[in-house]
Amino acid sequence: MSTVKESSPDPELAGTGAYTWTGKSRQWFLRHLPPEKLLPEDQPSYVASWAYVFGMGAVAGLIFIIGSGVVLSLNGPQWYHVSSLGHFTNSVHLWSVELFFMFMVVHLWIKFWMAAWRGGRLLTWITGMLAFLVSIVTAFTGYLLQTNFDSQWIAFEAKDALNAVGIGAWFNVANLGQIFMWHIMLLPLAVGAVVALHVVLVRAHGVVPPLDAAATDAQLRDSTAGAQDPEAKPS
């Protein structure tokens, strides 16, 4: 077997790197996002605050939005008017959206006060903001899809803002078919993609250290509960 390897050297084993697009892509991903970064089992000692729960809360909210949205999609936009299960599913959809936005806004403010864009985390900040803005448009189209008095009135009122900036001619809020497709396909894909990219960037760059942190946290007292120092070496 070893003779086969010798006669046809593996470019990776030989240290020359991959030579196909696929191989190069794999190497790029493994370099920027190794499995231990993507699915970590430890975090820096400073990642210990109630402030960190809101990002995860928003992700959990999004899971319930998608789940309830899928059930509503199975039965169409008018099902919830006539079914008690449908109405409850609609309520779950609404309240998971309310919580999603609440968590996301608190998360955004906390990341601002942390100056979380520091140290090459610019794209993490920008994708977070994009997730917020695209979610606003997605929620808006959801309100237009209620097929009740509220959606009729929102369509009538909101057209003015969109027409004034020239968007209304192409994005017609009173066209239920168009808004339906935006709400259940185009915008969820956009939110999903931006949120996924945001989460991957958080993992790739790691959590930003405190503003006044020292190069290591050797200045901390030893009382740090549950802390380990696997890299106990002079910096």
Add this chain to the structure above:
Amino acid sequence: MTKVPSTMSWRTGDNIASRPWRGRVRDYDLFKELTIGVVVVGLLVLGLSAIFSSPDDPGVTLKSWAAAAPADFVATATAELGGSSGTAGYGPPYNSTPDASQHLGFFNPQELSGVRLAIDTANDFVINPLKTQSTQLPAVAVWTAATADQQAKWAANYSAALAAAPDGDPAQVAKGSYGPVPELAGALLGMARSGNLDGVLQNSGQPYNLNYTPTILFLGDGSYFPSLAAAAHLTGDQWGVMNETGNTPGQSWLWLFSLFYQIEPFKSSPNADILVVSTMLVLSLLLTLLPFIPGLRSLPRKIPIHRLIWKDYYGQR
């Protein structure tokens, strides 16, 4: 170990925010945290849904409008015929009414977007629906044979007479030169009362139609539909952008967008919509690009809320 103040720049450099962390680590279980998050948020969502449910006020139909406010319906149909309704004078994208569009100085995106959703209110909302009736109304032929000036005069006269009549009641209108307008508006009211107009206006001659633009615009041109919205605190001057029917929270994340409509110079400007939307776009862009903006990006250091966020970390120094 001396404290090294972190730079506020987004750039990667030789500093603590850019390097992989070399200090202590703590145990962290990503999947466990996600599971706990999903369970807690799930309980919250199910609890809120069970307690507060969700609002679902039935929509307004042309039939319910005609039954509840027939005088308003007739006045609106007359305005659609005479070209004096909100939709008739709206400008792009529905029609090309001169000087109707909003603009920021010379920048007029509404005009640039063109008439892509063309609506001729007299024909689309009144005459064409009446033509679908099995018995053709002679008044339709009289209307279509008249000149545009004559049509406008008849409709304006009848609009003025309706406004002067007690409660706008068409039955109490004084005699005058209205041509076929009272008959056309009355016939349309009859169609609406029977429920036919909802179908005719909505389907536009097609078996399938998901576009509700004509119905929504016609409803909005009257006073009945907006009065229902005002009673539910949904109009723009009532922070309606972020309100929902009943006591359920609406799109509360639009609070700033809604706020601008309550204050000057936006509130009374004829270009309020384009001003508010442009302001929101600029503010959103500023927040998105905040890491590039010196001064703004240094606020977190000047107002040390981060000391609260990382209280445990700083407390252990």
